[in-house]
Amino acid sequence: MTRSPDQSKRSFRIFTRLLLTDDPTLSCVSTTHTHSTAHDSGESTCIALVGNPNIGKTTLFNLLTGMRQRVGNYPGVTVSKKVGTLQLSEDTADLIDLPGTYSLAATSLDERIVVDVLSGHVPGLKQPDLVVCLADATNLTRTLFLPAQVAELGLPMMVVLNQWDLAQKQGLSIDLELLENRLGVPVVPCVATKKQSSDDVARAIERALGSPSTLTPITWPATVKEAAEGLRQSMPAALSQSLHEAEIHRILFDANSALTERLDWAEESRRAAVQEARDKIQQSGYNPMAAEALLQYDHINRLTEDVVNRTGEIPQGQSESIDRLLVHRGWGLAIFAAIMYVVFLSVYTWAGPMMDGIEWGKGMLQDWISPLLSGTPMLQSLVVDAAIEGVGAFLVFLPQILILFFFISLLEDTGYMARAAFLMDKMFSWCGLNGKSFVPLLSSYACAVPGIMATRTIEDPKARLATILVAPLMSCSARLPVYVLLIGAFIEPRHGPFVASLTLFGMHFVGLAVALPLVLLFNKFLLKTRPQPFVLEMPRYHVPRLGDVLWRMWESGVEFVKRAGTIIFAITIIIWALLYFPRPAAVEEAVRQTVAAEQARPLDEILTDEEAAEALEKRVASAYLEQSWMGRMGRGVQPLFAHAGFDWRITVGVLASFPAREVIISTLGVIYSLGGEVDEESHSLQDALTNSHWRDGPFIGQPVFTIPVVLGIMLFFALCSQCGATLAIIKKEASLGWAVFSFTYMTLLAWGAAVLCFQIGSMLS
Amino acid sequence: MSSTNLSDLPLGHTARVKAFHHTDATDQRLMVMGLIPGVDVRKVRVAPLGDPIAVEFDGRCVSLRRKEATGVLLESA
Numbered sequence: 001m002t003r004s005p006d007q008s009k010r011s012f013r014i015f016t017r018l019l020l021t022d023d024p025t026l027s028c029v030s031t032t033h034t035h036s037t038a039h040d041s042g043e044s045t046c047i048a049l050v051g052n053p054n055i056g057k058t059t060l061f062n063l064l065t066g067m068r069q070r071v072g073n074y075p076g077v078t079v080s081k082k083v084g085t086l087q088l089s090e091d092t093a094d095l096i097d098l099p100g101t102y103s104l105a106a107t108s109l110d111e112r113i114v115v116d117v118l119s120g121h122v123p124g125l126k127q128p129d130l131v132v133c134l135a136d137a138t139n140l141t142r143t144l145f146l147p148a149q150v151a152e153l154g155l156p157m158m159v160v161l162n163q164w165d166l167a168q169k170q171g172l173s174i175d176l177e178l179l180e181n182r183l184g185v186p187v188v189p190c191v192a193t194k195k196q197s198s199d200d201v202a203r204a205i206e207r208a209l210g211s212p213s214t215l216t217p218i219t220w221p222a223t224v225k226e227a228a229e230g231l232r233q234s235m236p237a238a239l240s241q242s243l244h245e246a247e248i249h250r251i252l253f254d255a256n257s258a259l260t261e262r263l264d265w266a267e268e269s270r271r272a273a274v275q276e277a278r279d280k281i282q283q284s285g286y287n288p289m290a291a292e293a294l295l296q297y298d299h300i301n302r303l304t305e306d307v308v309n310r311t312g313e314i315p316q317g318q319s320e321s322i323d324r325l326l327v328h329r330g331w332g333l334a335i336f337a338a339i340m341y342v343v344f345l346s347v348y349t350w351a352g353p354m355m356d357g358i359e360w361g362k363g364m365l366q367d368w369i370s371p372l373l374s375g376t377p378m379l380q381s382l383v384v385d386a387a388i389e390g391v392g393a394f395l396v397f398l399p400q401i402l403i404l405f406f407f408i409s410l411l412e413d414t415g416y417m418a419r420a421a422f423l424m425d426k427m428f429s430w431c432g433l434n435g436k437s438f439v440p441l442l443s444s445y446a447c448a449v450p451g452i453m454a455t456r457t458i459e460d461p462k463a464r465l466a467t468i469l470v471a472p473l474m475s476c477s478a479r480l481p482v483y484v485l486l487i488g489a490f491i492e493p494r495h496g497p498f499v500a501s502l503t504l505f506g507m508h509f510v511g512l513a514v515a516l517p518l519v520l521l522f523n524k525f526l527l528k529t530r531p532q533p534f535v536l537e538m539p540r541y542h543v544p545r546l547g548d549v550l551w552r553m554w555e556s557g558v559e560f561v562k563r564a565g566t567i568i569f570a571i572t573i574i575i576w577a578l579l580y581f582p583r584p585a586a587v588e589e590a591v592r593q594t595v596a597a598e599q600a601r602p603l604d605e606i607l608t609d610e611e612a613a614e615a616l617e618k619r620v621a622s623a624y625l626e627q628s629w630m631g632r633m634g635r636g637v638q639p640l641f642a643h644a645g646f647d648w649r650i651t652v653g654v655l656a657s658f659p660a661r662e663v664i665i666s667t668l669g670v671i672y673s674l675g676g677e678v679d680e681e682s683h684s685l686q687d688a689l690t691n692s693h694w695r696d697g698p699f700i701g702q703p704v705f706t707i708p709v710v711l712g713i714m715l716f717f718a719l720c721s722q723c724g725a726t727l728a729i730i731k732k733e734a735s736l737g738w739a740v741f742s743f744t745y746m747t748l749l750a751w752g753a754a755v756l757c758f759q760i761g762s763m764l765s
Numbered sequence: 766m767s768s769t770n771l772s773d774l775p776l777g778h779t780a781r782v783k784a785f786h787h788t789d790a791t792d793q794r795l796m797v798m799g800l801i802p803g804v805d806v807r808k809v810r811v812a813p814l815g816d817p818i819a820v821e822f823d824g825r826c827v828s829l830r831r832k833e834a835t836g837v838l839l840e841s842a
Contacts (some may be wrong), residue, residue, distance in 0.1 A: 103797040107790050139824050142799040256790035289788035293796035320809075329813045422828045426814035429830065435817075533791035533833065536820060537798070538826040584797070 051134030156212030390572030413544030709763025
């Protein structure tokens with residue numbers, strides 16, 4: 001492969017390091033172009049942190065790097081990349097926190113990233129100078145599996161034994177010296193929740209960088225070596241040169257390897273070659289699909305023989321007795337319901353005061369700025385109604401996001417999340433989701449934005465995407481004002497409180513009722529991601545570290561503002577412009593003349609009468625809205641909504657509520673010349689809707705808001721995707737394509753439901 | 766001799782893993798976690814709705830679905 005001089009220099013550095021350790025696989029190590037971070041000139045040291053899930057990796061990472069963390073994405077994929085700066089005595093180094101994984105057998109993109117980074121196959125990221133492997137002192141053999149696999153890459157390594165204190169409490173004594181000798185790399189005991197421990201780890205990292213050593217890799221039986229060599233021979237030449245031995249083993253051994261997605265190798269020929277290699281292993285008496293695990297464990301058992309000594313009995317685990325209660329058939333479900341109730345209630349209601357605070361601050365700022373710009377009405381509107389409104393539009397989500405991530409962090413760090421998924425899995429498994437979808441879907445009943453962010457807790461990418469796609473169907477709190485307005489105006493007065501509350505309940509249920517069957521359809525026809533094993537470790541319960549919880553909240557908040565904030569802001573500005581322009585002065589003049597004629601008094605007199613002047617202003621606003629681009633668009637697409645019995649006013653309301661559903665209330669307020677200050681309990685707005693009649697068309701003279709239309713509007717808002725923030729977060733968490741897809745399918749679904757409701761309702765009455 | 770599998774193992778009972786039926790990706794994941802032939806496995810819990818189940822081996826507690834547990838073949842006691 002061709003390398004720039006720059007790259008070669010760095011490769012040479014790694015080369016010399018590896019040479020010192022006499023690494024046989026060196027010739028295969030490919031070093032891709034090195035990405036230089038902001039603070040260095042390309043010479044920065046890169047350290048990768050790997051380990052099983054639930055092993056305390058994030059805690060150690062947080063303690064090692066403190067607040068010096070950057071979150072980004074790996075190029076071209078949505079896996080988030082966490083890099084922190086590790087302070088060494090004279091220098092700094094980049095510490096990469098790789099996704100938690102049990103092995104290099106990557107079935108998902110997250111797991112593949114670990115292989116990609118370690119083998120130097122991520123564009124713009126150099127191969128790590130040191131791999132820090134986290135293992136669990138209380139379960140040494142099982143957690144050494146991953147380090148043993150990593151060892152095959154021939155990179156300098158060290159092993160950190162976490163839970164050292166717990167191991168001692170359990171009466172385990174580990175002969176560190178013997179273990180170091182056997183492994184050939186430094187082994188550092190650690191209690192990841194203690195700062196002292198992380199300092200020890202940092203010093204050990206520094207020593208390991210100074211005198212790198214590699215972990216003794218497994219010696220494969222001849223038959224495996226031959227099979228791997230055969231596989232290398234049959235692959236395209238370019239690929240054969242770029243792949244490391246360890247990567248070839250992944251292709252050879254793994255049943256469902258995500259690694260194959262980045263290989264430039266035709267599927268048919270690859271399958272045939274892999275099959276041939278596996279047959280070779282089979283012929284010599286090994287099951288090729290089980291060989292790696294059996295041989296690796298055999299190897300690890302030899303490495304750890306006599307290293308761990310247990311004094312006394314294996315103590316009955318605390319987790320076991322907690323589980324007896326928390327995962328109990330009866331009690332377990334009751335406690336689960338109680339915990340979820342608290343989570344939901346806090347996101348739904350506790351965020352309220354903070355959101356009100358943000359609204360209040362926004363209002364204060366608008367009231368303060370507005371008079372300063374009264375000389376230039378367009379600038380005034382741009383700053384007050386667009387810019388400040390736009391900032392408020394995304395800030396208002398922060399309280400819910402922070403509160404939800406506080407709880408998610410607690411649930412995950414304590415180990416309860418896995419139990420919750422265990423309890424709920426059966427309810428979701430039939431349609432292709434899993435138990436981990438519960439919390440994101442529940443949170444979406446408060447707001448889909450934090451709900452969709454919460455899908456990060458779902459490891460299975462397919463289930464995660466399916467959850468993201470249906471989460472916005474859960475009836476969030478922004479739909480409530482629409483229901484309250486319409487039920488209050490039309491259902492309750494005519495049919496009484498019982499039918500009214502039944503309707504409200506039904507509207508909250510309709511989204512969920514269509515969501516799960518939709519997932520089934522998506523999984524069948526749309527989502528082609530490889531299926532994931534739903535094998536979930538139930539980690540030991542432990543007390544979460546407050547620092548980790550706060551950091552997680554901070555991180556999710558910052559990421560939301562940085563990545564989704566700009567999009568939400570932009571949407572607010574665009575919608576403002578569509579509602580404001582073209583604004584010809586003639587419109588205002590015409591309204592003034594009409595009003596003067598109606599009231600049969602001169603305009604000056606009306607303008608001095610405070611009440612009349614205000615009413616005039618509201619009519620002008622209404623006329624401007626009708627004349628605006630948005631008003632014209634509303635009239636343009638109204639024929640489509642006529643099938644649902646919507647008039648142009650409702651249609652404009654629907655379009656204008658694209659940034660957020662509840663905006664339809666204030667838009668209707670403006671359209672009916674009541675001003676934008678109305679709310680869902682406003683009697684004037686309810687009266688205006690009740691008295692609204694068709695002015696033209698086939699229903700001329702009849703009321704617009706009949707029961708089928710009212711139900712249709714509510715159904716439309718229950719199912720539609722009128723929420724810019726949700727689409728922004730889908731774009732961020734999945735992709736632009738999926739955001740467009742969500743918008744399209746939900747709008748079609750909502751429109752179809754409204755039309756069906758109106759048509760059937762009209763037939764019946 | 767009737768063959769038993771992990772799904773059919775009575776709650777609270779322990780048995781030794783004999784083999785895997787297919788050795789697919791799920792089985793490979795279980796093996797990587799330490800559930801290899803020769804290891805003793807105990808069924809510790811069944812979810813309230815009957816599925817999934819939780820098993821324990823080598824001090825690790827892991828939940829898996831019944832459909833997948835049927836592929837884990839056990840030695841008869």
